[in-house]
Amino acid sequence: MQPPTITDVLEARTLLRRHLPPTPAWSYPTLDHGPAASLTVKHENVQPTGAFKVRGGLTLLAGMEPGERARGVVGYSTGNHAQSLAYAAAQFGVPCAIVMPRDPNPGKARAVTALGAELVEYGANFDEARPYAEKLASERGMRLVSAANEPAILAGVGTAYFELFEDAPRTDTVIVPVGSGSGAAAACIVAAALAPHAEVVAVQSAEAPAAHDSWRAGEIVERPNRTAVEGLATGSGFALPQLVLKQRLKDFLLLDDAVIEQARQILARDAHTLAEGAGAAALAALHTYPDRFAGRRVAVMCTGGNV
Ligand SMILES: *Cc1c(COP(=O)(O)O)cnc(C)c1O
Numbered sequence: 478m479q480p481p482t483i484t485d486v487l488e489a490r491t492l493l494r495r496h497l498p499p500t501p502a503w504s505y506p507t508l509d510h511g512p513a514a515s516l517t518v519k520h521e522n523v524q525p526t527g528a529f530k531v532r533g534g535l536t537l538l539a540g541m542e543p544g545e546r547a548r549g550v551v552g553y554s555t556g557n558h559a560q561s562l563a564y565a566a567a568q569f570g571v572p573c574a575i576v577m578p579r580d581p582n583p584g585k586a587r588a589v590t591a592l593g594a595e596l597v598e599y600g601a602n603f604d605e606a607r608p609y610a611e612k613l614a615s616e617r618g619m620r621l622v623s624a625a626n627e628p629a630i631l632a633g634v635g636t637a638y639f640e641l642f643e644d645a646p647r648t649d650t651v652i653v654p655v656g657s658g659s660g661a662a663a664a665c666i667v668a669a670a671l672a673p674h675a676e677v678v679a680v681q682s683a684e685a686p687a688a689h690d691s692w693r694a695g696e697i698v699e700r701p702n703r704t705a706v707e708g709l710a711t712g713s714g715f716a717l718p719q720l721v722l723k724q725r726l727k728d729f730l731l732l733d734d735a736v737i738e739q740a741r742q743i744l745a746r747d748a749h750t751l752a753e754g755a756g757a758a759a760l761a762a763l764h765t766y767p768d769r770f771a772g773r774r775v776a777v778m779c780t781g782g783n784v
């Protein structure tokens with residue numbers, strides 16, 4: 478499996494224009510940027526599904542061969558990946574099944590069914606739900622879609638960073654919150670092509686450091702997943718994003734959940750922005766490591782608002 482190129486991102490950009498308007502990138506005079514020279518917030522929280530992932534889901538479905546697409550897609554996720562797939566499947570008028578562990582968060586279950594997807598509850602946790610999703614996909618001839626080991630998803634997600642560098646071309650540092658790493662990998666691919674002077678810095682919760690530890694170790698590792706910050710909650714590194722991060726990511730920082738929650742409140746108060754924890758994590762990094770970003774023109778990815 479090869480990572481996408483900037484050409485794939487450009488292609489995704491052309492097709493996404495038919496589905497989603499660009500999201501805003503704003504600076505707020507009231508939002509404290511510490512010793513950074515400036516601060517831009519890229520607002521993926523205003524996507525129709527409340528998170529950037531919809532870019533990846535739409536791009537993946539658009540690129541599927543029509544016969545395969547008509548049979549539908551299966552995902553396993555409690556959160557924004559599920560909504561992204563369900564949204565894209567509805568746009569293309571194809572079936573979508575989402576497998577969640579039993580007794581899922583009612584709000585998330587409702588979001589998926591409101592988009593017309595079939596919700597299948599199975600197993601006590603994801604280790605049990607995942608094989609069931611594989612079985613369902615093969616029985617029904619549907620395509621099982623990984624959250625991040627999918628080049629089309631990285632290409633679609635890259636369009637957010639394309640827009641960011643168009644709006645803020647002098648950005649020195651982009652801070653990206655990481656769960657699987659699709660967003661940070663996409664940022665690396667786009668920055669290399671459009672803004673080679675810019676560094677990409679990833680952040681993750683110290684309570685679920687699998688992607689961070691995989692990057693530092695240079696191999697995929699598993700780690701306990703105890704964070705309350707849902708978009709950042711993964712227990713294992715993902716191969717495709719890690720391949721890109723290994724080549725081009727500048728730095729990877731860990732954060733406390735409590736500081737992420739404070740950053741969420743700061744965004745609400747000073748930028749009238751409703752972010753979920755993961756969507757505020759990049760700002761939390763700026764406040765946790767002010768010296769790391771001193772004098773730099775910083776952009777933070779507000780990845781989602783499903784709180
Ligand atoms: C999925 C998600 C992330 C993490 O993105 P990855 O591409 O999985 O690293 C961050 N924030 C939000 C809101 C998300 O939904």
